[in-house]
Amino acid sequence: MADIILETPRLRLVTWEADDTGLVQALHSSVDTTQYLSGAAPWSRERAQERLQKWLDEDERDGTTKYKLLRRQDGVFVGRAGFSLLGQTYELGYSLCREAWGNGYATEIARALAQWFFEKDFSDRFTAFTHPDNVASQHVLTKIGMLPCASVIIDDILCPTFEMRR
DSSP: OOOOEESSSSSEEEEEOTTOHHHHHHHHHHHHTTTSSTTOOOOOOOHHHHHHHHHHHHHHHHHOOOEEEEETTTTEEEEEEEEEEEEEEEEEEEEGGGGGEEEEEHHHHHHHHHEEEEESSSSEEEEOOOOOOOOOOHHHHHHHOOEEEEEEEEEEEEEEEEEEEO
């Protein structure tokens, strides 16, 4: 049974279950939902399983990861969101199913996660980065109060990076 990590008025963030590979693959099964991710191609079942296992391991090791995101009203899977520890820095990340775009879910969960992160006292700061063409995600990050900082190179692409401090 999945544990509830946090809830917002419309969303519920819960832990993954070992048999959620199909959800992860469905989330990243189209060019629309992978165009700004490493590799920029739909995920195979094997890649989805590897990523799911990574998130399960991260949660056990670090106490946080990218969690499963559901609509509260009906429990429908709408994506993933949370934090990963990269070196000494926590990174906020989220990805929504194409059908969930345009509803304000990314802003709602990112804002709630920022508050949760500082309440749980993981660190005094976290970052987030986006593909340079992902203007919608950059808007979400600035909308929740994150500020631009030094860009990072990922897969030979200079990616805008944002930071939030307590």
